[in-house]
Amino acid sequence: xxxYLDNNATTIVDPHVFAEMEPFFVQRYGNPxxxxxxxxETHKPLKxxxxxxxxxxxxxxxxxxxxxxxxxxxxxxxxxxxxxEYILTGRKNHIIVSEVEHPSVIANAKFLExxxxxxxxxxxxxxxxxxxxxxxxxxxxxxxLVSIMWANNETGAIFPVQEIGNICAEAGxxxxxxxxxxxxxxxxxxxxxxxxxxxxxxxxxxxxxGVGALYIRKGKELTPLMHGGAQMGGLRSxxxxxxxxxxxxxxxxQAVDALxxxxxxxxxxxxxxxxxxxxxEDTFVVTPREKRxxxxxxxxxxxxxxxxxxxxxxxxxxxxxTGSACASEDLESNPVMEAIGAEADLAHTAxxxxxxxxxxxEELDYAIEIVRExxxxxxxxxxxxxxxxxxxxxxxxxx
Amino acid sequence: xGMDSLIGGTIWDEYxxxxxxxxxxxxxxxxxxxxxxxxxGAKLIVADFGAESCGDAVRLYWAVDPKSDIILESxxxxxxxxxxxxxxxxxxxxCKGKTVDEAVKITNIDxxxxxxxxxxxPAVPPQKMHCSVMAYDVIKKAAAQYxxxxxxSFEEEIIVCExxxxxxxxxxxxxxxxxxxxxxxxxxxxxxxxxxxxxxxxGGHEAKDIYLVDLLEEYEKEKMAKAADASLSGNIAFADMxxxxxxxxxxxxxxxxxxxxxxxxxxxxxxxxxxENGGYIDIYIRYLGACSGCASSSxxxxxxxxxxxxxxxxxxxxxxxx
Numbered sequence: 014x015x016x017y018l019d020n021n022a023t024t025i026v027d028p029h030v031f032a033e034m035e036p037f038f039v040q041r042y043g044n045p046x047x048x049x050x051x052x053x054e055t056h057k058p059l060k061x062x063x064x065x066x067x068x069x070x071x072x073x074x075x076x077x078x079x080x081x082x083x084x085x086x087x088x089x090x091x092x093x094x095x096x097x098e099y100i101l102t103g104r105k106n107h108i109i110v111s112e113v114e115h116p117s118v119i120a121n122a123k124f125l126e127x128x129x130x131x132x133x134x135x136x137x138x139x140x141x142x143x144x145x146x147x148x149x150x151x152x153x154x155x156x157x158l159v160s161i162m163w164a165n166n167e168t169g170a171i172f173p174v175q176e177i178g179n180i181c182a183e184a185g186x187x188x189x190x191x192x193x194x195x196x197x198x199x200x201x202x203x204x205x206x207x208x209x210x211x212x213x214x215x216x217x218x219x220x221x222x223g224v225g226a227l228y229i230r231k232g233k234e235l236t237p238l239m240h241g242g243a244q245m246g247g248l249r250s251x252x253x254x255x256x257x258x259x260x261x262x263x264x265x266x267q268a269v270d271a272l273x274x275x276x277x278x279x280x281x282x283x284x285x286x287x288x289x290x291x292x293x294e295d296t297f298v299v300t301p302r303e304k305r306x307x308x309x310x311x312x313x314x315x316x317x318x319x320x321x322x323x324x325x326x327x328x329x330x331x332x333x334x335t336g337s338a339c340a341s342e343d344l345e346s347n348p349v350m351e352a353i354g355a356e357a358d359l360a361h362t363a364x365x366x367x368x369x370x371x372x373x374x375e376e377l378d379y380a381i382e383i384v385r386e387x388x389x390x391x392x393x394x395x396x397x398x399x400x401x402x403x404x405x406x407x408x409x410x411x412x
Numbered sequence: 413x414g415m416d417s418l419i420g421g422t423i424w425d426e427y428x429x430x431x432x433x434x435x436x437x438x439x440x441x442x443x444x445x446x447x448x449x450x451x452x453g454a455k456l457i458v459a460d461f462g463a464e465s466c467g468d469a470v471r472l473y474w475a476v477d478p479k480s481d482i483i484l485e486s487x488x489x490x491x492x493x494x495x496x497x498x499x500x501x502x503x504x505x506x507c508k509g510k511t512v513d514e515a516v517k518i519t520n521i522d523x524x525x526x527x528x529x530x531x532x533x534p535a536v537p538p539q540k541m542h543c544s545v546m547a548y549d550v551i552k553k554a555a556a557q558y559x560x561x562x563x564x565s566f567e568e569e570i571i572v573c574e575x576x577x578x579x580x581x582x583x584x585x586x587x588x589x590x591x592x593x594x595x596x597x598x599x600x601x602x603x604x605x606x607x608x609x610x611x612x613x614x615g616g617h618e619a620k621d622i623y624l625v626d627l628l629e630e631y632e633k634e635k636m637a638k639a640a641d642a643s644l645s646g647n648i649a650f651a652d653m654x655x656x657x658x659x660x661x662x663x664x665x666x667x668x669x670x671x672x673x674x675x676x677x678x679x680x681x682x683x684x685x686x687x688e689n690g691g692y693i694d695i696y697i698r699y700l701g702a703c704s705g706c707a708s709s710s711x712x713x714x715x716x717x718x719x720x721x722x723x724x725x726x727x728x729x730x731x732x733x734x
Contacts, residue, residue, distance in 0.1 A: 318467060320493035324424070324435060357465030394441050394497060396471035396489035397464050 015330040016376040020217075021166050021194060021309060021367035022334055026260070027219040033263040034221065037256035045253050046244055055255050062262025069265035070192075070211065070228060071202040077229040079249045080258050084193045084214035085117040086238070087227035088160075090249075091189045091210050092121035094235035095158045100130045105157035107131040111143050111172070112352050114162055115191055122160075135161070141168045141300040141311075141353050145176035152184045159188050163195035163211075167349045167365055169309025170300040171199060175206040182207035187233065193217050197268030198275055198306040209233040215257070219369070220264030224257035271370050280307035283368050286377045287312075290366075293388055295398075299353055299363070308368040311349065313359045316398025317391045319347070322364050325387035331380050334365045358397070426537040427495065428529040435494035440504035442487045444473040453477065454484050459554035462546050466618075468492040470500045472550045474507065476558055481511040495536050495543040502526050503547035516555045516566050519577055520544040541575035541607035542617060548574075572622050575607030580622060587631050598624055650726040651693065658686050662695055665724045670717055679703030681717070684734060692730050695721065699733060709733060 017025070037058070043051030045059050063078070072078050081087045092108075099105040110122045112134040126132045133151045137143055148159055159181050164171045174190050181188035189210040195201060197218040203211060211228035215221055229235060234248065241250030283302075287310050290296060295315035314322060319335035326333055335347060347363040366380075392398045427435075449456035454475035462469035469492065475485040486507040488500040502523050507515045523544040527535035536543070556563040569579035586592065586601050595612055599605045605624050610616035613625045642648035643657045650661060662683055674680055679702040687694050697717070699709050706713070718731040 316464075316491060318464075318492050318496070321435075321497065324494045327424075328436065358463075360465055361467040362464075394438065394489060395491045396460070396469050397491045 014376070014379050015332075016380050017332050018366045018368060018372070018376075018380060019332045019334045020369035020372075021169075021365065023216045023222065024219045024369050025371055026216075026221055027264060027267055029267065030220055030260050030263045034256040034260040037259055041255075045255060046242070058259050059253065059255060062259045065262035065266045066213075066226060066258075069196070069201070069269050070213075071204050072228055073204060073231075075231045076203070077231070077234070077246070077248060079227050079229060079245050080254065080261070081225045081227055081249060082223055082251075082254075083225040084115070084191065084212050084217075085225075087212040087214075087225050088115070088117040088189075088191060089121060090227055090235060090238040091158070091160065091212075092118070092125060093238055095187070096125050096128065096130070097236050099157035100125060100128065105155050107133070107153055107156045108158045108160065109133045109135055109148060109151050109156060110160045111135045111137065111162065113137055113141075113165055113167070113349050114160065115166055115193065118160055118162070118191055130157075131155075137170075137349075137352050139353050140304065141165065141170045141349060142304060143170075143172045143177075145173040145180060148177050149180045149184070152180070152186055156184070156186045159186055161188075161190060163190045163192040163201075164198065164306045165300075165349070166194050167309075167347065167363075168300045168311045169194070169305035169367075171195070171304060171306060174208065178207040181209075194306060194309075196265070197272060198308060200272065203228055203230070210235070215261035215264050218264050218268040221257050221260040224254055224261050226261065275370055276307050279368055279370055279372065282372060282374060282377060283308055283310065285374075286310070286366070286368075286381065289381045290384065293385065299349060299355075308372075310366045311347075311363055312366070313350070313355065313362045314364065314388055314391075315359065315362060316395040317388065318361050319364055321391050321394075322362075322387055325391060326380075326383060329383040329387075331383055334367070335363060421537060421539075423537045423540060424494075426534075427498075427540075428527055428533070428535040430527045430529055431495060431498045431535050434498035434501045434527070438488075438497055438501040440487050440501050441489065441497075442473075443489065444475050444485055444487050448485075449475040452484050455558065457554045457558050459550050459557055461550035461553055462492075464491050468496050468543065468546055470496065470546050470550050472500075472504065472507075472554050474512075474554050474558070476512060481513065481558075483507045483510055483512065483515055492543065492546075493540075495540045496546065498527060499523050499536075499544040499547045500550075503544075503551065507551065512555050512558050515551055518548065518551055520546075520548040520574065521577055523547045538575075538607040539609070539617075542610065545574040570622070572620070572624070572627070573602075573604035573607075573611045575611075576603040576605075578602045578604035580627075583624070583627055584631075587627060593628065593632070595624055595628070598628070651728075655686060658693075659683055661725060662686070662721060665721055666717070669720045669724075674703055674713075677702055677706075679706065689730075692728050693726055694730050694732055696732050696734055 041054050043055050045052050045055040066078050108125060108130060110118055122132045135143060135147055143161060161172055161174060161177050163174050178188045187209045188207060190208055191212045192201060193212060193214045196213050209230045214225040237248055239250045244250050244253055287298060290312055297313050299311045323333060323335060347360060350360045350363050444456060446456055452475050455478050457474040457476060459472045471489045473487040474483050476483050486504040488504040490497050490500045506518050506522065506526060524535050552563050552566045555566060569581060572578055572580050572583055583602060583604060590601060592598055592601060595605060605612045608617050610618040611620050611624055613623050636654060639648060639652065639654055639657060643653060653661060666681060680700040681703065682698050682700060684696040684698055703709050714731060714733060721729045721731060
């Protein structure tokens with residue numbers, strides 16, 4: 014059995030999404046910005062897709078939802094534009110981000126820091142949450158931008174972006190949120206609160222890889238990151254990725270349709286799985302479940318190094334993660350575990366399970382069996398976990 | 413950079429078959445109890461290395477025959493990733509039947525080589541090499557315990573890169589002899605820094621006492637200090653001087669031989685820049701005051717300046733008025 018429980022890294026492309034994209038490779042391949050018939054036959058589907066993306070976040074027509082190549086590009090665009098407009102010119106000298114942002118935000122904050130911008134890395138509390146009032150404490154007259162993710166990729170913690178957005182509006186500070194992990198898991202309505210920029214990525218909600226978007230509120234336009242042929246109203250040049258946009262549109266439509274299912278059925282599946290995981294002794298989960306996206310569990314198994322756990326799960330066909338997939342090649346401890354102030358001994362023991370609307374009960378029933386076996390085996394190897402009762406003789410005569 | 417780095421690694425696919433098998437089914441995993449050691453007439457040694465908070469910890473159990481110092485049985489336990497488990501297992505295996513003195517000579521490189529499927533293909537990808545280092549360190553700790561000595565007494569040298577086991581003295585020598593100026597060169601010459609990369613500069617997987625960037629900086633300073641000393645004692649060729657020394661040397665020759673004459677005529681000269689140009693050393697100058705309009709400034713005076721600089725400093729000097 015193969016079970017995919019790494020949906021915060023990427024998701025399966027929904028077959029309906031794939032079917033909608035398919036005609037735009039061989040049949041309707043025109044460049045939508047040309048004048049001829051090959052162009053015009055791509056135009057209507059493009060418009061329909063854009064309308065679905067707008068509708069998915071309830072963006073009014075006068076605002077911009079600019080299609081980019083990925084969330085990383087969207088995040089880079091916000092930070093680099095802020096750098097050119099505010100930091101380089103000396104108008105402002107400070108930004109605020111949370112300490113648990115995705116690398117595409119943290120690395121940008123560090124980049125700005127290296128170029129003379131002051132950066133506040135907002136701490137999370139022991140529940141893995143950002144407390145909105147702390148944002149207010151750090152805003153200065155020289156603060157250009159606050160960037161706080163909507164939902165954390167590792168814990169699933171949903172941060173109080175509405176409250177933070179309103180604090181920023183009061184203070185006259187621009188507010189950006191990386192909503193990559195929020196789309197399809199919690200309702201998003203950009204008209205219901207103050208948010209100037211919002212990042213999305215299609216492949217996190219069953220759309221294709223290589224297409225993302227940045228919502229930009231009217232009047233808060235950014236200096237382009239990609240200069241060129243003035244596509245996307247000159248905000249983001251580059252030949253339009255028609256198939257990708259069509260795919261993102263369909264994926265967004267389906268995510269909205271499935272939101273209720275995610276928030277109830279998937280949450281129930283997740284909660285039941287989590288209950289079973291917590292029956293294993295010496296485990297703990299970061300962030301109370303009601304404060305999380307419905308699909309995510311970050312759990313620590315005392316005495317078991319995360320990668321060893323992944324290895325055993327993988328052997329049995331189960332895909333999970335120790336944290337951000339982007340970081341799987343380096344060997345650092347989990348930043349969230351450090352940030353919530355978990356015991357140092359647990360920093361390397363976190364495993365993330367992330368479900369999707371494709372996850373079934375059968376899959377989770379299988380997964381819990383495998384997790385139990387892996388915990389037993391790895392704790393018996395562990396030098397730090399006293400699995401063997403005192404006085405019991407093991408080792409020489411047993412394997 | 414290159415294609416492989418651009419794609420990035422799926423590190424698990426780079427493990428040897430042996431590593432995979434040992435991870436799935438370690439052969440020497442477990443403990444040795446006091447009773448078991450006693451039954452063998454052996455002394456029990458239990459040594460720990462690493463820490464969970466660092467992501468890797470290993471415990472080594474030895475039953476050592478006190479008469480022959482031979483390790484009769486060797487077991488391990490480990491908190492760590494799969495490669496840490498596999499290398500701990502291999503390390504425990506390699507210890508068996510050896511005397512404690514022999515076991516101390518087992519290095520992480522021996523452990524890694526023992527896990528290879530074919531002699532030329534590494535058993536683990538570079539960033540996992542540090543897992544086997546722990547295996548080496550825990551042996552030393554066990555041996556120190558057995559002999560009742562300090563663990564440092566086994567380390568004759570300071571090791572800068574533990575993955576490739578390159579010592580401080582080797583690194584210093586190779587840098588000096590080959591006049592190395594970049595990290596890439598050090599990696600090419602010594603393999604230090606090629607694996608987990610922690611020793612290159614602060615901020616890697618592990619904190620180190622000495623980093624390769626420090627050694628380069630130290631060597632660079634050494635070279636500069638040497639040049640300065642040599643120039644003081646007049647024992648340095650013009651071409652080997654630093655740019656500042658060159659400017660000073662040129663100024664001094666002009667001061668001693670020419671400037672007084674120019675000033676008497678109401679003029680002067682300033683040095684703008686010194687550049688190496690093929691085999692030549694080009695000195696750019698500018699005439700000041702009366703000299704700037706003087707016909708001789710591009711002929712007689714110029715030749716005089718060039719000649720005296722060539723004679724005093726270097727035959728390849730060319731003087732170029734701007």
